[in-house]
Amino acid sequence: MTMSNTGGRRKPPTIHDVAREAGVSRGTVSRVLNGGHYVSPAAAEAVNTAIRKTGYVVNRHARSLITGRSDSVGFLLTEPQERFFEDPNFNVLLRGCTQALAAHDIPLLLMLAGTDDERRRITRYITAGHVDGVLLVSSHSGDPVAEELRAAGVPLVACGKPIGLGSKVSYVAADDRDGARDMVRHLLALGRRRIGVVTGPLDTPGGVERLAGYREVLSEAGMEIDERLIVSGDYSRASGEAGAERLLARAPDVDAVFVASDLMAQGVLTALHRAGRRVPDDVAVGGFDDSPAAVAASPELTTIRQPWDRISAEMVRVLLAQIGGEDPAAVILPTELVKREST
Amino acid sequence: MTMSNTGGRRKPPTIHDVAREAGVSRGTVSRVLNGGHYVSPAAAEAVNTAIRKTGYVVNRHARSLITGRSDSVGFLLTEPQERFFEDPNFNVLLRGCTQALAAHDIPLLLMLAGTDDERRRITRYITAGHVDGVLLVSSHSGDPVAEELRAAGVPLVACGKPIGLGSKVSYVAADDRDGARDMVRHLLALGRRRIGVVTGPLDTPGGVERLAGYREVLSEAGMEIDERLIVSGDYSRASGEAGAERLLARAPDVDAVFVASDLMAQGVLTALHRAGRRVPDDVAVGGFDDSPAAVAASPELTTIRQPWDRISAEMVRVLLAQIGGEDPAAVILPTELVKREST
DNA sequence: CATGCTTCTGTGAGCGTTCACAGTAGAGAA
DNA sequence: TTCTCTACTGTGAACGCTCACAGAAGCATG
Numbered sequence: 001m002t003m004s005n006t007g008g009r010r011k012p013p014t015i016h017d018v019a020r021e022a023g024v025s026r027g028t029v030s031r032v033l034n035g036g037h038y039v040s041p042a043a044a045e046a047v048n049t050a051i052r053k054t055g056y057v058v059n060r061h062a063r064s065l066i067t068g069r070s071d072s073v074g075f076l077l078t079e080p081q082e083r084f085f086e087d088p089n090f091n092v093l094l095r096g097c098t099q100a101l102a103a104h105d106i107p108l109l110l111m112l113a114g115t116d117d118e119r120r121r122i123t124r125y126i127t128a129g130h131v132d133g134v135l136l137v138s139s140h141s142g143d144p145v146a147e148e149l150r151a152a153g154v155p156l157v158a159c160g161k162p163i164g165l166g167s168k169v170s171y172v173a174a175d176d177r178d179g180a181r182d183m184v185r186h187l188l189a190l191g192r193r194r195i196g197v198v199t200g201p202l203d204t205p206g207g208v209e210r211l212a213g214y215r216e217v218l219s220e221a222g223m224e225i226d227e228r229l230i231v232s233g234d235y236s237r238a239s240g241e242a243g244a245e246r247l248l249a250r251a252p253d254v255d256a257v258f259v260a261s262d263l264m265a266q267g268v269l270t271a272l273h274r275a276g277r278r279v280p281d282d283v284a285v286g287g288f289d290d291s292p293a294a295v296a297a298s299p300e301l302t303t304i305r306q307p308w309d310r311i312s313a314e315m316v317r318v319l320l321a322q323i324g325g326e327d328p329a330a331v332i333l334p335t336e337l338v339k340r341e342s343t
Numbered sequence: 344m345t346m347s348n349t350g351g352r353r354k355p356p357t358i359h360d361v362a363r364e365a366g367v368s369r370g371t372v373s374r375v376l377n378g379g380h381y382v383s384p385a386a387a388e389a390v391n392t393a394i395r396k397t398g399y400v401v402n403r404h405a406r407s408l409i410t411g412r413s414d415s416v417g418f419l420l421t422e423p424q425e426r427f428f429e430d431p432n433f434n435v436l437l438r439g440c441t442q443a444l445a446a447h448d449i450p451l452l453l454m455l456a457g458t459d460d461e462r463r464r465i466t467r468y469i470t471a472g473h474v475d476g477v478l479l480v481s482s483h484s485g486d487p488v489a490e491e492l493r494a495a496g497v498p499l500v501a502c503g504k505p506i507g508l509g510s511k512v513s514y515v516a517a518d519d520r521d522g523a524r525d526m527v528r529h530l531l532a533l534g535r536r537r538i539g540v541v542t543g544p545l546d547t548p549g550g551v552e553r554l555a556g557y558r559e560v561l562s563e564a565g566m567e568i569d570e571r572l573i574v575s576g577d578y579s580r581a582s583g584e585a586g587a588e589r590l591l592a593r594a595p596d597v598d599a600v601f602v603a604s605d606l607m608a609q610g611v612l613t614a615l616h617r618a619g620r621r622v623p624d625d626v627a628v629g630g631f632d633d634s635p636a637a638v639a640a641s642p643e644l645t646t647i648r649q650p651w652d653r654i655s656a657e658m659v660r661v662l663l664a665q666i667g668g669e670d671p672a673a674v675i676l677p678t679e680l681v682k683r684e685s686t
Numbered sequence: 687c688a689t690g691c692t693t694c695t696g697t698g699a700g701c702g703t704t705c706a707c708a709g710t711a712g713a714g715a716a
Numbered sequence: 717t718t719c720t721c722t723a724c725t726g727t728g729a730a731c732g733c734t735c736a737c738a739g740a741a742g743c744a745t746g
Contacts, residue, residue, distance in 0.1 A: 012471055014732055025696045030734060038694060057471035061407040062732035066701045070404070075453070085434045086635075095428055098453050102461055107452045107468070110418070110441050118445055125450070128355055128400035296639060357702055368726045373704060381724060405702035409731045 013054040022050035033058060071106055073319060074131040076122065078113040078138040078145050088292055089308050090137070093159060096312025097135055104320065108135075119145055127152045133319045138162065155322040157315045161205040161330075170328040172314040174306035176206050179335035180213025183258050183286040183304055186337055188221055192256035192284055196229040198243035198268060200260040207232075210260045210288060229254065233264050240267025248275055255283055256343075262287040262294045265301050269342070284343040299341035307333050356397040365393035376401060414449055416662060417474040419465065421456040421481040421488050431635055432651050433480070436502060439655025440478055447663065451478075462488055470495045476662045481505065498665040500658045504548040504673075513671040515657040517649035519549050522678035523556025526601050526629040526647055529680055531564055535599035535627055539572040541586035541611060543603040550575075553603045553631065572597065576607050583610025591618055598626055599686075605630040605637045608644050612685070627686040642684035650676050 019029045024043050031039050032047040039047075050056075064070050075097055077084060084090045098108045109131060113119040123145055126134060133155035136146055143163075149156055150169050158171040187195050197214045200207030211230070218225055228250040233239035240259060244267065247254055257272075259265035265287035269279060277283045279299055287294055290305035314331045322328060362372045367386050374382045375390040382390075393399070407413050418440055420427060427433045441451045452474060456462045466488055469477060476498035481489055486506075492499055493512050501514040530538050540557045543550030554573070561568055571593040576582035583602060587610065590597055600615075602608035608630035612622060620626045622642055630637055633648035657674045665671060 015734095016732080026733080027696060027735090028694085031695090034734080040694060043695080057467050057473075059408070059471070059732050060473055061404040061413070062701090063734070064404040064701095065402070065408055065703085065732080066734045068701085072452075081438060085438055086431060088429060091428045091434070094453070095424060095455060098455050099457070099461075102455070102464065105464065107454075107473075109415075109450045110437070110453050111450075112438060112441050112445070114442070118442075121445065121448065124400050128402070130400075130403055130450075358704095359702080369703080370705090370726055371724085374725090377704080383724060386725080402702050405731090406704070407731090408702080408733085409704045411731085 012059070013056045014059070015056070017054050018047065018050045018056045021054055022046040068129065070130055070132050072109055072131050073101060073106055073323075074109045074111050074122075074126055074134045076111045076113060076126075076134050076136050076138075076145070078119070078136070078143050081112055081114050084137060089289065089306070092308040093137070093312050096309050097316055100313050100316035104316075106320075113145055123148050126154055133157070133323045135159070135315050135319060136162070155319060156328075157319040157322065159311065159315060163203075163205060168328055170318050170322060170330065172311050172318060172331040172333065173205075174311065174335050175332050176209035176335075177213040177216070179288065179304040179306070179337075180210040180258065180260075181217050182335065182337045183288070183302075184214050184217040186302070186339075186343065187256040187258060187284055187286060188217065190256070190284060190343060193223070194226075194229065194251065194254045195256040195258060196231070196247045196251060196254045198240055198247070198257060198259045198264055199230065199232040200264075201234050202232055207260060214258055226251065233260070235261045235264060237263045237267040240264030241271045242267070244268040244271035245275075248272075248277075256285070257283060258286045258288075260288050262289045262291045262297070262301055262303055265303070265342075266293050266297050269297055269299075269301075280341070280343050286343055290338050294338075294340070297342070302340045302343040303338050305336045305338050307335065355402070356399045357402070358399070360397055361390065361393045361399045364397055365389040411472065413473055413475050415452055415474050416444060416449055416666075417452045417454050417465075417469060417477045419454045419456060419469075419477050419479050419481075419488070421462070421479070421486050424455055424457050427480060432632065432649070435651040436480070436655050439652050440659055443656050443659035447659075449663075456488055466491050469497055476500070476666045478502070478658050478662060479505070498662060499671075500662040500665065502654065502658060506546075506548060511671055513661050513665060513673065515654050515661060515674040515676065516548075517654065517678050518675050519552035519678075520556040520559070522631065522647040522649070522680075523553040523601065523603075524560050525678065525680045526631070526645075527557050527560040529645070529682075529686065530599040530601060530627055530629060531560065533599070533627060533686060536566070537569075537572065537594065537597045538599040538601060539574070539590045539594060539597045541583055541590070541600060541602045541607055542573065542575045543607075544577050545575055550603060557601055569594065576603065578604045578607060580606045580610040583607030584614045585610070587611040587614035588618075591615075591620075599629070600626060601629045603631050605632045605634045605640070605644055605646055608646070608685075609636050609640050612640055612642075612644075623684070623686050629686055633681050637681075637683070640685070645683045645686040646681050648679040648681050650678065 015026050015029050019026045023046060028039060028043050029047050032044050036044055060071060101108050111122050113122050126149060134149060136156055136158045138146055146162060156169050158169060160173045161171050162169055184195060199211045202208055215225055231243040231246045233243045257268055259268050265285055268285055272279055272283055279285050287301040287303035290303045294301040294303045310333050318329050318331060358369050358372050362369045367390060371382060371386050372390050375387050379387055403414060444451050454465050456465050469492060477492060479489055479499055479501045499512050501512060503516045504514050505512055527538060542554045545551055558568055574586040574589045576586045600611055602611050608628055611628055615622055615626055622628050630644040630646035633646045637644040637646045653676050661672050661674060
């Protein structure tokens with residue numbers, strides 16, 4: 001009966017088959033496929049029914065060969081991969097980008113640049129024009145891949161403000177500084193006056209900005225900044241724990257801690273618990289990221305949510321615009337304070 | 344100075360440029376590119392230096408146009424996406440597949456079939472031959488996308504035993520039954536005799552197999568199976584909690600619980616704690632998956648680790664073999680018992 | 687009636703590669 | 717020498733599409 005369903009794949013219909021079926025020329029079919037300008041309604045109709053009837057799908061390879069576009073974009077992760085792949089926000093980002101691109105019928109190629117070998121291969125792949133643009137996840141300062149892509153003129157949109165790439169590269173980021181400001185203001189509003197901070201790594205824009213927000217709000221409140229209340233971490237849980245211990249040793253009267261990531265905040269909670277401080281009664285704790293760690297913690301963490309769904313949508317929007325010839329752009333999106341038990 | 348670095352992308356060199364540079368014909372360059380058979384060492388050498396000198400990278404579109412292959416594969420997720428995207432094992436799988444493919448210079452296209460619209464688009468994209476094969480993640484029984492792809496003769500490898508797809512589709516899975524057997528044997532070895540089980544959904548192979556392993560071991564030990572000790576869940580944390588409560592009500596003398604997922608096991612721990620049972624003193628608890636939930640739990644969960652890194656590698660291996668013309672194959676990989684505090 | 691303009695349509699060329707085929711050169715055998 | 721065989725090389729055609737161009741048809745304007 002249905003021989004078509006058994007065994008190998010059949011040769012798909014070409015634009016030629018559609019043209020014959022519709023009684024028009026290749027050119028007309030092509031025009032219908034690409035926007036339908038300069039096509040009579042009758043011809044367009046005939047072509048569309050022929051497309052449905054034959055089950056025609058454009059051969060992207062043939063199209064790309066002549067247009068020079070690939071109609072696909074790469075999602076490049078040059079971050080040490082373990083860290084980001086375990087971050088649920090990364091999942092949201094990846095999923096969001098894939099879906100936003102799918103709406104434009106653009107496939108997403110996942111590229112992981114872990115080893116130097118992979119880095120080389122991917123760079124060559126991209127610069128050879130096999131993708132039209134790249135969505136970049138990399139907080140690596142002075143990332144050689146990113147630099148090379150930028151130099152080659154590949155449309156590029158980074159997630160988060162990239163370091164050392166000049167102003168020529170687009171990026172989409174959450175407003176770290178403003179998020180930090182919100183949190184510190186929140187702690188002040190609760191009546192806390194000895195507010196400590198466990199920063200992120202200060203060689204990343206995120207780390208710097210979040211600390212800057214902390215300083216700004218305290219200054220604006222007319223408070224003098226006590227450098228003993230500032231300790232730095234590296235976003236890891238362990239560094240949060242160590243940071244809190246240093247903080248307690250240096251300033252035992254601390255009554256609130258703004259922690260630059262939820263994971264570190266978990267460590268801070270552990271250290272505070274061990275030191276016999278009650279949260280939030282003795283010390284209020286604010287995190288950053290609104291990761292699952294925030295709700296898994298006890299008490300559940302008050303934190304700053306980054307709009308990851310909007311970030312992915314904006315990254316795709318900016319990238320497509322740039323592929324379309326527009327200039328690089330920076331987009332900063334607002335964060336949101338999520339109040340829970342820890343403050 | 345370096346005009347090449349400013350502005351747009353330059354036109355990349357073609358096989359023609361390489362041929363001219365090397366003083367040979369297109370055909371010879373092509374032969375070097377594809378295995379180098381029937382090429383004199385001198386010519387091969389000349390071509391290779393010309394490739395390096397010109398920075399030539401093959402134009403995959405042109406190649407695909409004539410070979411009919413795309414030299415790319417799709418990673419298709421038809422699962423309700425939230426669930427899998429939050430599963431860290433999914434990350435390991437996705438990363439593993441990407442890297443295994445990268446070793447063969449094959450890009451991975453991420454495809455998420457959430458809505459019906461996406462489903463249609465993706466099906467058409469794949470059956471049109473835009474990917475050579477598909478890595479499928481779907482526990483959805485009777486998945487229409489998978490069925491359509493199978494019918495169209497698209498090489499397909501599923502992660503986990505697929506339901507209702509006949510025997511014609513390859514899959515790679517962990518040995519659920521054997522994993523369950525290991526865990527129950529472990530509980531028996533600890534001297535437990537009233538071993539309950541919270542199963543996974545029994546319309547999935549995983550759920551069925553894990554329960555089967557439980558039954559087998561108890562039967563082999565000459566014990567009679569008490570159906571009151573068997574309650575079913577749906578892998579969610581909440582269902583674990585509810586399951587444990589039912590178990591305690593029906594068989595208060597239970598001294599161990601084998602739970603078919605770590606997430607459910609967390610729920611079980613919560614319920615046991617609330618009921619005043621100590622773990623593992625009063626009741627030993629064994630999970631399944633070795634997800635981060637296992638170490639996040641207190642006490643840390645004894646669990647069954649699925650070899651996700653090997654699963655991804657095998658999926659890619661089987662898919663490439665199938666693309667190469669081999670018959671579909673099923674691969675079952677062994678699991679590993681990870682002992683922690685809960686038993 | 688010619689002229690121009692707009693809207694529409696068909697045609698040939700070409701994108702960069704692989705593949706089949708025809709050919710060349712050199713070695714060894716008759 | 718001549719033939720055959722092997723190892724290698726070059727060439728034209730094709731893959732399926734888009735693009736530029738030429739031309740046709742319709743309509744208003746001079």
